[in-house]
Amino acid sequence: MTRREEIVDVAERLLERGGPEAVTMRRLADELGIQAPSLYKHVAGKPEIEAALQQRALQRLAAALEAAPDLPSLAAAYRRWALRHPRLYEIATRLPLARERLAPGVEAAAAAPLLRVTGGDLTAARALWGLAHGLVDLELAGRFPPGADLDAVWTHAMAARVAAGPGPGVTG
Amino acid sequence: MTRREEIVDVAERLLERGGPEAVTMRRLADELGIQAPSLYKHVAGKPEIEAALQQRALQRLAAALEAAPDLPSLAAAYRRWALRHPRLYEIATRLPLARERLAPGVEAAAAAPLLRVTGGDLTAARALWGLAHGLVDLELAGRFPPGADLDAVWTHAMAARVAAGPGPGVTG
DNA sequence: CTCGTTTGGCTAACGCTGTTAGCCAAGACG
């Protein structure tokens, strides 16, 4: 394991434990038993670490969605993963996507499960993504009133999507 | 106009011009011709300023949605406002809602237009909100590939919602 | 074996952040 990977590992631990503001260069260095400036021998700066975390989060999310056979179970898997890894989910979706730092194929791999349940319809997949992301994002931000029945909301929302079926762009 | 209102006004200007990281206590003070510590004579701290901005953003958003007669025009108004005021939208939805600092009625006023177009169905209104917010949030974060036809996505998504109709919770 | 280069640490420092403590002048008021 390279020192760089080690750094990203520690960053992920710090992120999951203490949220984004717990990931500081000095704390990172502390955990590794070195001084903060030494991190720059392995990493260009904090944005690079964040991009690495973002890529890792996308891969984890994609893996969690891979096995879902249909739309309802995909929706459930999406929500479950996000609620279990709220910080990773946040960094995966809130940060502007650093496409130039992303390993090729990562974005596509994350999109694949969504595309699969919409039968390859890009437009429908994006709408579905927006729906799932919006519900999760609002829930994580504590925006729904306490006591709101979010299970019912998800059921309702996904029923609507099933009723709509694939959009006009489907070919296969 | 109290000094406090003046501070929030300046904060809003700074936010819209330079994004969240442009809103610093020292810049705020500079714009007002005073020193940063003097701000604390009028305001408890930065979180209070952010909460005030959040409240203001919610009120603006609510006002922008008020006139929409039906679901499609509501969706269009929602997206239009968010794209025109991305920083305000961000602070309105990304920050955990500081309910204890919020003037009573603000949250309800923001929710009202959504509830109206779902015929009072809370579950449907929340699903609709999740959908609209998710699409806007992903678009603002630059998460859709460049060139994605987002108009089509919105049309598709809203058609699905119309097809679903009001959920089981509607009474009047 | 030895010399030069690269690797990966270090300390000191800069400019920025939010925030606190403490001082002081002007205005309000009994």
Added chain:
DNA sequence: CGTCTTGGCTAACAGCGTTAGCCAAACGAG
């Protein structure tokens, strides 16, 4: 007239990301 409140001020602190510059150990070539 004296006292209290209001709203400024300066100095300072801890923490942030980051840069510059130094240095010892490891490595590779002749």
